[in-house]
Amino acid sequence: MSTSSLSHRFTAESSADLADWSGPELLDAYARKTASPVDATKAVIARIEAYEPKLQALYAFDPEGALRDARASEQRWMKGEAKALDGIPATIKENIATKGTPVPLGTAARPLVPAAQDAPAAARLREDGAVILAKTTMPDYGMLSSGLSSFHPLTRNPWDLSKNPGGSSAGAAAAAGYGPFHVGTDIGGSIRLPASWCGIFGLKPSFGRIPIDPAYYGRVAGPMTRTVRDAALMMTSLTRPDMRDPTSLPYQELPWLDLSIDIKGLRIGVMMEAGVGMPLDPEIRAAVERAAKAFADAGAIVEEVPAFITREMLDGLDDFWRQRAWTDIAPLSDEDRGRILPYILQWAEGGKDLSGAEVYSGMNQMMVMRHAAVAATHRFDFVISPVAPCVAYPAELASPIHDPEKPFEHIGYTVAFNMSDQPAASVNAGFTKTGLPIGLQIVGRRFDDLGVLRISQAWEDMCRDSRPWPKLA
Structure with a gap:
């Protein structure tokens, strides 16, 4: 039977745009033959073609390849051979290698050499039948909380x-409206900050927990989705082992899709102040206070968590990462160095004259931060806080205050939990009066990723200010 005749046997069960459907909804529709992977992929492609000229969220968009993979997925569903995530549309962050696609790391300074193989996260999704439509954009070397790049629009x-x-x-x-599955990376807030500012769920x-290649201090990959349940479904695939990551945890077959939790009696800490950096926006403060009250009303024991990040910690981290960036940039030719985003180049140049003792001291401050995070949170089952002190800022800026001499004033709530290895998520907590999303950070004890998903699902169910994904006319 031809693919075209197969497609006629699948009829979308509602007039809703399949690009907005969740992963579980799509799998259920595929199983009942009321929608097909080809239908869903075409819907996402149509959404991309309509929205992408304004959003500029994608790199290496491959609609023909996606449709080819969707047709193969459709055949597997018809034969009763469907894989775990078969036919679910997905995107992959640009720095997670996909075979045959260059990895510019957001900068015009790198040569465009096609990747030899899929990195672990891409490999796992592809193995389970997800349809990868594109890579997604990032700033130069991943060292900005911004959509500004010297390579990408x-x-x-x-x-x-x-x-x-x-x-x-x-x-x-930004591409969260392009189907249900998206993968990001995070080394100081790079999943949670954009998730917060774009009103989606992001799990660091x-x-x-999720194998990554190349592995580096504090660096993780994680799901970025419109719903908690979509992220949980992705975790069933992303967490499978990969020998290329020597820092990965022993594999555990956890019940990722069991998101039920009894809030009554849970000890939840509220960390309202970061201790350093930008002042907290009053509307964000009010949103976190509403979340704390909702958990308390549901029976949780809610207590304050004092700020623990210090200026010395944040400046030490800044010294280390400036020198780390300069190590990559220094060997470049003057011509290539001139292609780097000027903000990043100016920031990295601040590391070239640091002594070995200063760099070591900076790295040591990251260890101090690690111990402080665990000490401050260990008494609690979960800790909630703002994700960022501000909401989304002007698109053309490299950071909320746009100052390369003060680059990390907005990551005081997030970065410590990279250093401490703790799972942490951003889940939407509502919107400002002007309609900008506000993120709630939920932090768990080390290795309790499932608990973070469960409490995030509980909050998603409780949050009164939820809105459909914005439509771009």
Whole structure:
């Protein structure tokens, strides 16, 4: 039987746009033959073609390849051979290699050499039948909480095109309307910050929970989705082992899709102040306070968590990462160095004259931060906080205050939980009066990724200010 005749046997069960459907909804429709992977992929392609000229969230968009994979998925469903995620549309952050596609790391300074193989996250999704439509944009070397890049066009926020989506998983957050599955990376807030500013769910898992290649200090990959349940479904695939990551955790077959939790009696800490950096926006404060009250009303024991990040910690981290970036940039020719985003180049140049002792001291401050995070949160089952002190800022800026001498004033709530290996998520907590999303950070104990998903699902169910994905006319 031909693919075209197969397609006629699948009829979309409602007039709703399949690009808006969740992963579980699509799998259910495929199983009942009321929609097909080809239908869903075509719907996402149509959404991309309509929205992408304004959002600029994608890199290496491959509609023909996606349709080819969707047709193969459709055949598997018809034969009763469907895989776990068969036919679900997905995108992958640009720095997660996909075979045959160059990995510019957001910068015009790198040569465009096709990747030899899929990195672990891409490999797992492809093995399970997900349809990868494109890569998503990121800033130079992933070192900005911004959609600004010297290689990619400026990525914009779908809730307000004059605003920034955040970063460094900029495109993954902005592209959340392009089907259910998106993968980002995070080393200081790069999943949670754009998730917060784009109103989606983003999970920074425990360090090592999702194998990653190349692995590096604090670096993780994680799902970025419109719903918690979509992220949980992705975790069934992304967490499978891969020998290329020597820092990965022993594999556990956890019940990722069991998202039920009894809130009564849980000890939930509220960390309202970061301790350093930008002041907290009053509307964000009010949203976190509403969340704390909702958990308390549901029976949780809610207590304050004092700020623990210090200026010395944040400046030490800044010193280390400046020098780390300069190590990559220094060997480049003057011509290639001139292609780097000027903000990033100016920031990295601040590391070239640091002594070994200063760099070591900076790295040591990251360890101090790690111990402080665990000490501050260990008494609690979960800790909630703002994700960022501000909401989305102007699209053309490299950071909320746009100052390379003060690059990390907005990551005080997020970065410590990369250093401490703890799982942490951003889940939408509502919107400002002007309609910009506000993120709630939910932090768990080390390795309790499933618990973070469960409490995030509970909050998603409780949050009164939920809105459909914005439509771009």
